[in-house]
Amino acid sequence: MVTVFLRGGLGNQMFQYALGLALAKRNKTKLLLDSVFLCDRFPRKNFTYRTFDLDVFALEPRFTALSKIANAIPVPGLWLGADLAFIKSRDFFGVQKIVKEKNEQAFDPEILRSGDNLLLWGRWQNEKYFSEVADEVRAAFRFRHPFEGEAKALAEKIRSCNSVSLHVRRGDFASSAVVKDLMGDTNLSYYSRAARYIGERVKKPELFVFSDDIEWCKKNITVPFPATYATFTSEGPKASFHLHLMSLCKHNIIANSTFSWWGAWLNNNPGKIVIAPKQWYADGTKTDILPEKWIKL
Secondary structure, eight states, X not given: OEEEEOOSSXXXXXXXXXXXXXXXXXXXXXXEEEOHHXXXXXXXTTOOOOOOOGGGBSOOOOBXXXXXXHHHSOOTTHHHHHHHHHHHHHHHTTXXXXXXXXXXXXXXXXXXXXXXXXXXXXXXXXXXXXXXXXXXXHHHTOBOSOOOHHHHXXXXXXXXXXXXXXXXXXXXXXXXXXXXXXXXXXXXXXXHHHHHHHHXXXXXXXXXXXXXXXXXXXXXXXXXXXXXXXXXXXXXXXXXXXHHHHHXXXXXXXXXXXXXXXXXXXXXXXXXXXXXXXXXXXXXXXXXXXXXXXXXX
C-alpha cells in the first residue's frame, strides 16, 4: 500500500498524487490519500489554509480511516496530532515506512525504488517521478465538471484560434509577506519577453489571460496581440475551469506556480510551446520543476 500525505493547493496535490499513483502502479498495490492536514484548521500565523481539491477530477480517491473521521468531525489540532503520532509509530515499528523528500528542488531517482508499504511525505515537483505512467496520470486528471456559461464560450474561442494561455499568480504571492519573500514580485519583464517570443514563432496568436487578480493584469500587462481576460465568473469549481481552459490552449506562458505548470503539462498539443520563468524562486534557488523541452526565460 502507498499512502500520500497531502498538503498545499491543487497544483501541489496533483504532484503528490502523481508520484503516489506511479509507485502504486509500479508495485501493483493500492493508493491511499491522507487528507487530515488539509482538513485541519488549527490557528497558524501567515498560513494559507487549503482543502482537498482533487475532487475536481474524475478520479476515485481512497482515503485513510482517520481522513474520513477528520473530514466528518473537524476538531482543530486533534486529528492532525493523532495522525502524526500514528504515522510515526507505524514507521517506528516497521509497519509502514515514511519516505521523506530529501531535497524539494531536485529529482531523486531512489524514490522510485522505495518499494511498497510506505507513506510519501514531500512535494515531489518533477515530472520524472511519474513519467513512466504519464498516460495514467492524464487519465486520472480528467476534469469532472463540464464547462458552463462564460467558460464554455471561452473554450470554443480557444479551440478556434492559435490560443496562448498566460497565467499570473497573485493571491498569496502578493498578500502574504512569507510567500512573497519566497516567490517574489510579479515579473512584468518576464511576461513581455514571453509574449515577444510567442509573437515571433506563432502566426496570429491570441492571448488568454488567467489570474486570481484579473483587474491587476488588465492594468499592468500589455501584449502586442489580441487578448481575452478570463474573469472570476468563469473559474468553475475550485478554479478548475481555468486550469482546464489553459490545458486547451495551443501554447502556454506560465507563472512560477504549480497551478499553471499543470495547465501546460496537460496540454496535449504535440507542437506546443511552453514558456516558464527561469528564476522560479525569488532568491534564485535552482529547481528541477521545469521539463527540459520547456522554454525558460
